[in-house]
Structure formats: C-alpha cells, structure tokens
Amino acid sequence: MKIAIFGAGVAGLSAAIELVERGHSVEIYEKRKVLGGKVSVWKDSEGDSIESGLHIVFGGYSQLQEYLKRVGAEDNYLWKEHSLIYAEPDGAQSFFRKANLPSPWAEVVGGMQADFLTMWDKISLIKGLWPALAGNEEYFRSQDHMTYSEWHRLHGASEHSLQKLWRAIALAMNFIEPNVISARPMITIFKYFGTDYAATKFGFFRKNPGESMIEPMRQYIQSRGGRIFVDARLSRFELEGDETIKSAVLRDGHTIEADAYISALPVHNLKKVLPDEWLRHDYFRNLHQFTGSPVINCQLWFDRKITDTDNLMFSEGTIFATFADVSLTCPDDFQAGMGTANGGSVMSLVLAPAHQLMDMPNHVITDMVMKDIHNRFPKSRDAKLLKSTIVKIPQSVYKAVPDVDRYRPDQLGPVRNLFLAGDYTDQHYLASMEGAALSGRQAAEKLMAKFGG
Numbered sequence: 001m002k003i004a005i006f007g008a009g010v011a012g013l014s015a016a017i018e019l020v021e022r023g024h025s026v027e028i029y030e031k032r033k034v035l036g037g038k039v040s041v042w043k044d045s046e047g048d049s050i051e052s053g054l055h056i057v058f059g060g061y062s063q064l065q066e067y068l069k070r071v072g073a074e075d076n077y078l079w080k081e082h083s084l085i086y087a088e089p090d091g092a093q094s095f096f097r098k099a100n101l102p103s104p105w106a107e108v109v110g111g112m113q114a115d116f117l118t119m120w121d122k123i124s125l126i127k128g129l130w131p132a133l134a135g136n137e138e139y140f141r142s143q144d145h146m147t148y149s150e151w152h153r154l155h156g157a158s159e160h161s162l163q164k165l166w167r168a169i170a171l172a173m174n175f176i177e178p179n180v181i182s183a184r185p186m187i188t189i190f191k192y193f194g195t196d197y198a199a200t201k202f203g204f205f206r207k208n209p210g211e212s213m214i215e216p217m218r219q220y221i222q223s224r225g226g227r228i229f230v231d232a233r234l235s236r237f238e239l240e241g242d243e244t245i246k247s248a249v250l251r252d253g254h255t256i257e258a259d260a261y262i263s264a265l266p267v268h269n270l271k272k273v274l275p276d277e278w279l280r281h282d283y284f285r286n287l288h289q290f291t292g293s294p295v296i297n298c299q300l301w302f303d304r305k306i307t308d309t310d311n312l313m314f315s316e317g318t319i320f321a322t323f324a325d326v327s328l329t330c331p332d333d334f335q336a337g338m339g340t341a342n343g344g345s346v347m348s349l350v351l352a353p354a355h356q357l358m359d360m361p362n363h364v365i366t367d368m369v370m371k372d373i374h375n376r377f378p379k380s381r382d383a384k385l386l387k388s389t390i391v392k393i394p395q396s397v398y399k400a401v402p403d404v405d406r407y408r409p410d411q412l413g414p415v416r417n418l419f420l421a422g423d424y425t426d427q428h429y430l431a432s433m434e435g436a437a438l439s440g441r442q443a444a445e446k447l448m449a450k451f452g453g
C-alpha cells in the first residue's frame with residue numbers, strides 16, 4: 001500500500017516508522033528544509049545548533065523511548081538527578097528532590113523537605129491535592145471545565161504553592177498561566193508526579209533533539225525504503241466524491257496519489273488545507289476550537305560557565321520559565337570548539353508566557369532575558385555574552401484551556417482514506433513529544449486496521 005504522510009514532526013515520523021516496518025511504501029512531505037517540526041534543530045552559519053525549543057524526555061514517555069530504541073537511539077539521551085530545581089535571586093537555588101523511596105513516599109518525604117515550600121504549603125498541598133492523587137481518568141476528565149487556579153483554590157491548597165510550584169509547571173507544560181490552563185492536565189501530572197517514581201525524571205538528548213532523535217528516525221525510515229521530501233508544502237486535497245481523497249497537491253503544483261493519506265500537520269496548518277465541503281462534519285469543524293500557544297526559545301553563549309547545574313531549572317518572576325545550561329546537560333554538543341562555544345555556558349531558555357513578547361524586536365527580548373540572567377546567575381555579571389539567538393513560534397502546542405480536550409479528534413475520521421496524527425489528536429498525553437509519538441502510532445494502526453496490512 002502507498003501512504004503519503006504530510007509533516008515530518010515526531011508524529012509523522014512515528015507513523016512512518018510503523019508503516020515502513022510493515023513493508024508499506026511511505027512518502028513523507030515536509031514543508032520546511034529541516035525535519036522535526038517543533039523539535040527541529042538546525043546549524044546556523046557559525047556552526048551552532050539552534051533549537052526550536054529546549055526539549056526534555058520524561059521517564060514516563062514509554063512510546064517515545066520505544067521508538068528511540070527501535071531506531072537505535074536508545075543511548076542518545078541521559079537521565080539527570082531526579083529533582084525540581086528553582087533558580088532564585090542572587091544565585092540561590094531551592095529544590096524538590098524525590099526521596100529514594102517507593103511512590104508516594106518518595107514524593108511525600110521529598111515534598112516535606114522542599115525548602116521553597118512553607119509548612120502550610122505542604123500541609124495544604126497534601127490535603128488539597130489528595131483528590132488528584134486518588135483520582136482516575138474519569139475524574140480528571142470531569143474537572144476539565146475549570147482552570148487549574150480555580151481547582152487549586154477550591155481544594156484549599158495554598159496561594160504561595162500555586163505561584164511557586166504550579167505556575168512553573170503550567171508554563172513548562174503548555175506555556176500558559178495556571179489561571180488559563182485547564183485543571184485536567186495539571187492534576188493528571190500531579191497524579192503522575194505523586195504516584196510513579198520514574199515517570200517524572202528528566203532526560204536530555206546527548207547532542208540535541210535533532211541529531212539525537214530526528215536524524216536516527218530519518219535514517220531508519222529511509223533504510224526501509226521510506227522516501228522523504230523537504231520543501232514540499234501540502235496546499236490542498238483533490239476529492240473524488242466528498243469523502244475520498246483522490247490526490248494531494250503541493251504548493252509547487254506537484255500532485256501525489258496514494259492509497260491513504262496521513263496529515264501530521266499542526267492543527268492550525270491542517271485547517272488551512274481542508275476542503276470547505278468537509279466543514280459540515282463536526283469532526284473537522286471542531287478543529288477550530290484549538291489555538292496555539294505562542295512561545296519563544298532564547299539561546300545565549302557565554303565566555304565562561306555561569307552555573308554548574310547539570311539539569312533542567314525553573315524560576316519564578318523571570319521572563320524565562322524553564323531553562324538549562326546545555327553545555328552541561330548535552331555533553332556531545334555546545335562544547336568548546338563547536339561553533340561559538342568556548343567552554344562557557346550555553347543557556348537554552350523557554351520564554352513563557354510569550355504573547356506580549358511576540359512583536360518585540362529580538363534585541364529588546366534579549367536585554368530582558370539578560371537582566372533576569374544577571375539576577376539569577378551572579379557569575380554572568382562578569383561574563384561576556386558571545387552570541388544570542390531567538391526563535392519565535394507564534395502557534396506552538398495547542399492551548400489546553402478548559403473544555404477543549406473533548407474536541408481532540410480521533411486519528412480516524414469521516415474521510416475514507418485520511419487519518420490524522422499530531423500531538424493535538426486524541427491520545428492520553430497532553431501535546432508533547434510522547435503525545436505526538438502516540439498519535440503517530442495510533443494513526444498508523446487505525447490505517448492498517450482499515451485497509452489491512
């Protein structure tokens with residue numbers, strides 16, 4: 001069977017892995033010159049790796065880790081110490097370290113020792129968040145109508161823990177504030193955090209997500225006969241009747257005919273290529289419920305180390321939400337002699353919420369970042385900034401606001417030979433690399449179940 005996949009992010013590549021393994025003829029069409037979508041990394045003219053965004057593999061990402069194993073990349077990421085680290089003003093740090101005990105004792109003991117939470121925070125958290133810890137999927141679903149802030153206050157958990165702990169988690173997960181994000185993903189994470197010791201540990205790619213994950217996926221797909229075309233933007237579908245695709249047409253006019261088609265486009269791009277006829281289906285109309293979170297990734301190259309923390313960091317009250325010194329976390333990239341790096345820190349910082357920053361000039365954003373860097377990393381005050389880059393993504397992952405989750409489409413829709421993959425489609429993870437990998441697998445499985453093979 002010939003299958004055309006549009007979009008070479010984690011979702012499209014995961015679907016392709018499944019399909020080439022079953023001997024199908026797979027063609028992937030990607031609009032950009034680089035593969036990976038939101039995980040893409042490219043080299044600039046100075047040989048530096050520029051990331052679309054700092055990416056972390058979580059211990060609970062079993063599907064993604066399985067793909068990494070299948071493509072021979074299981075050694076391409078490294079687990080870090082199991083803790084949440086907050087960068088505080090003037091170089092101080094505070095920690096939530098999981099105790100070396102089975103869950104939930106690892107979290108209870110770790111939480112009681114967390115120095116950035118007051119005793120009242122701890123008591124109110126254990127008492128207030130108990131329904132999340134004890135809850136199941138049905139309960140989480142039932143809480144999707146309210147924001148996390150509303151849920152947190154309703155359950156009597158402290159205001160300080162909301163600002164200090166949960167705001168950082170909301171910004172890291174979905175790049176939006178706790179008073180915007182739905183309660184559902186947050187309490188789901190709380191359950192994971194509180195009951196599964198391994199699920200929340202952080203892994204970093206040895207080099208970067210492009211070279212350590214996307215490139216091995218590409219090689220694996222091509223070694224099994226899959227063909228990948230870049231600079232190949234899908235512009236529309238030609239129909240045969242209303243509910244069957246006859247062909248797909250690229251922007252350059254090239255026509256592709258296949259037995260089945262998988263859209264692994266982000267939802268905002270998919271909306272642009274849908275035939276008007278399909279909007280009579282709720283399935284496609286509901287895609288208009290989704291809007292993307294704006295986010296910015298900033299990278300800074302310094303002439304010396306400004307931190308020795310080899311892990312993900314969070315902070316409160318800064319323009320950046322999550323960040324890492326990738327010269328430490330990613331030992332096979334960002335090292336002395338590679339591009340601009342000279343042995344100093346290379347900070348990769350996710351700026352969120354970013355809606356107010358999107359139209360600002362890059363140098364203004366960099367100045368704001370540097371002000372906060374000086375505040376959190378005193379060694380940076382004497383350091384020289386060698387280079388900075390800014391990557392703006394106006395519509396990244398979909399905003400997980402209340403009452404949107406139920407509109408996530410199944411991978412199998414009303415069009416006979418079209419399947420949807422992508423982190424926004426229905427699978428049990430929020431938009432993430434794991435969600436994208438699961439969606440790709442589900443799209444491929446549903447396609448094969450329908451057409452055989």
Ligand SMILES: Cc1cc2nc3c(=O)[nH]c(=O)nc-3n(C[C@H](O)[C@H](O)[C@H](O)COP(=O)(O)OP(=O)(O)OC[C@H]3O[C@@H](n4cnc5c(N)ncnc54)[C@H](O)[C@@H]3O)c2cc1C
Binds near residue numbers: 007032057421
């Ligand atoms: C700054 C940032 C940090 C993140 N950090 C993490 C993290 O730490 N951990 C984590 O798990 N997740 C993280 N994520 C989320 C994660 O990157 C995404 O959820 C995931 O990569 C989405 O994969 P996808 O394949 O569904 O979509 P995408 O990656 O968006 O891939 C879609 C592809 O379709 C292509 N395309 C679009 N239109 C067309 C067209 N018309 N024709 C052909 N191709 C087209 C795009 O160019 C793209 O390559 C982060 C995201 C960002 C932005």
